Amino acid sequence: MYTENTRGCKAPNPASATVEQINEYTRMVIKGLIVCILPACPRCDLESPRFKRHDVRRRNFHVVVEQIVHVVTGLLIRWKCPACGRTFTQYPDFALPCKRYTLPTIMDLCSKYTEDEAATYRKVVRSAQPGYRDTETQLEHSTVHRWLTCLSRLKTTLARAADLILQAAPCSSACRDAAGLSVPPAKHRSDARKSLLERCRRLFFFEAEYRATFGLSIFPELATACLHG
Numbered sequence: 001m002y003t004e005n006t007r008g009c010k011a012p013n014p015a016s017a018t019v020e021q022i023n024e025y026t027r028m029v030i031k032g033l034i035v036c037i038l039p040a041c042p043r044c045d046l047e048s049p050r051f052k053r054h055d056v057r058r059r060n061f062h063v064v065v066e067q068i069v070h071v072v073t074g075l076l077i078r079w080k081c082p083a084c085g086r087t088f089t090q091y092p093d094f095a096l097p098c099k100r101y102t103l104p105t106i107m108d109l110c111s112k113y114t115e116d117e118a119a120t121y122r123k124v125v126r127s128a129q130p131g132y133r134d135t136e137t138q139l140e141h142s143t144v145h146r147w148l149t150c151l152s153r154l155k156t157t158l159a160r161a162a163d164l165i166l167q168a169a170p171c172s173s174a175c176r177d178a179a180g181l182s183v184p185p186a187k188h189r190s191d192a193r194k195s196l197l198e199r200c201r202r203l204f205f206f207e208a209e210y211r212a213t214f215g216l217s218i219f220p221e222l223a224t225a226c227l228h229g
Contacts, residue, residue: 016064017094017102022074025092029056029075037220038088041081054080054087062100064130069139093220096150101139103219105130106147111204113144114197117184121145151203152196160222161206165213174209178202 028034038048055078063070076095080087094102113124121141130139165174181201188194210218 015104015108017061017104019063019065019070019072021094022061022063022072025094026075029077034077034090036079036090038079038090041084041086043086044081044084046081046083048079050082051079051088052082054078057089059095060100061095061102062105063102064105064128067129069130091220093217099147099150101143101147106151107204107207109144110148110151110200113148114183114187114201114204148200149196152199154203155199157218157222158199158202158206161210161218164222165206165209168213172209172213174206178205181205 025034032053036048036051038051040047041051056075057078059074059076061072061074063072076089076091078087078089089097091097094104096103096106099106109124109128112127113119113121116124121144124144125139125141128139162175162178165172181198183194183197183201187197207218210216210222
């Protein structure tokens with residue numbers, strides 16, 4: 001889907017969760033229809049099916065519609081471990097902790113940066129051009145840099161996704177193919193950043209492989225469990 005940008009040429013809309021998705025999830029939270037998908041409590045090992053609903057919290061999500069960023073308020077559910085009293089926030093499949101933009105937007109722009117050899121942070125943001133209504137404020141290129149850092153922390157997700165794919169398809173070459181993914185030298189100045197970006201490339205690769213194998217995304221169940229742990 002394309003819309004006209006301010007320069008008169010076509011620009012692709014970045015992926016985004018929809019207002020309807022957020023509103024529907026909020027309705028499910030209010031009606032008590034959300035099932036706990038968290039792992040066992042890391043403090044006392046109590047299984048999550050025994051968690052009790054503790055509270056809800058408001059969360060503003062930044063949704064991109066026709067290259068305009070709309071702020072949509074939704075609800076997130078919080079669970080409490082009855083054994084030790086620790087509380088946890090559960091995130092839906094369109095959200096990540098501490099991130100205002102929805103997960104599809106984050107994955108879309110980050111994958112464009114890692115997959116396109118010529119892409120820079122500024123070019124990725126400029127091509128999408130998401131801006132806020134009634135203001136000249138736009139998405140900063142440094143935000144994409146921070147998103148990649150966040151996604152690179154899903155090490156356990158990568159390992160778990162690879163293991164499940166191999167269990168389902170023992171002859172799959174997914175792990176071998178993922179190991180061969182790399183990023184251009186111009187995209188990093190240190191070995192640490194190189195490893196971080198390569199890990200993100202593997203995350204995007206395994207997300208596609210996981211969908212092809214199971215018809216599901218690694219979000220929220222698999223990645224949420226890993227983030228929670």
